[in-house]
Amino acid sequence: MLLMINVDDISGELVPHAIDSLMKQGAKSVHVVPAITKKGRPEFIFFIDAPEDRTDDLARYVTSELGTLGVKVIKHDHIYVPYHMTSILVECPGAGLAEPLTVHAKCFDSKESSAPYVKAEFDDLRAALDVLIQADQLITFTTLKSLVELVALSGCQSTVGGVTARPESVE
Structure with missing residues (x-):
């Protein structure tokens, strides 16, 4: 189910709190769009x-927390795109890392008519970047993401600026 609400009398500072609370209460995803009314x-x-069994509780939450006077419930179909996870090991020789860092990536299983697509997991990228920065490695989030996704797509080891990434199964 898709719940839609419009709120025109809250501070933008409440939005991240509401998103976190909705996710903790069982929402599958939450998107908030600024608009002009x-x-x-x-x-x-x-x-x-939201799953159908959580809609009433989530509707009560947004009514009390955000002060909305109504919640639109939209029944929708979801087209599932199959994918599998792959693990990419990130290393930085000479940086003193005890072991490689693992970054997971979603590899979307495409039909022959569509191009392959890979998306590195944000939380894994951020954690790896934090460790690399602590080890004085100069690499941007965008570059690390590109490196991991290239390796996930190609299945081959690659190096950028002293940071090496390889598929987990390749030694």
Whole structure:
């Protein structure tokens, strides 16, 4: 189920709190879009993807926390895109790392008519980047993400700026 609410009288500072609370209460995902409503007033439109058995509780939460007067419930079909996870090991010879860092990537299983697509996991990238920065390795988040995704797509080891990434199964 997709819950949609419009709220035009909250501070933007409440939005991250609401997203976190909705996720903890069982929402599958939450998207918030800033918009302009009548009389030029700013508002936020919340899209909350929720299992059917959680819609009532989530609707009560947004009513009490965000002060909305109504919740639209949209029944929708979800087209599942199959994928598998792969592990990429990130190393930095000479940086004193005890063991390689692991970054997971989603590899979307494509049909012959579509191009392959890979997406590195954000939390893994951020954790690896924090360790690399602590080890005085100069690499940006964007570069590390590109390196991991290239290795996931190609299945081959690659190095950028002293940081090496390889598929977990390749030694």
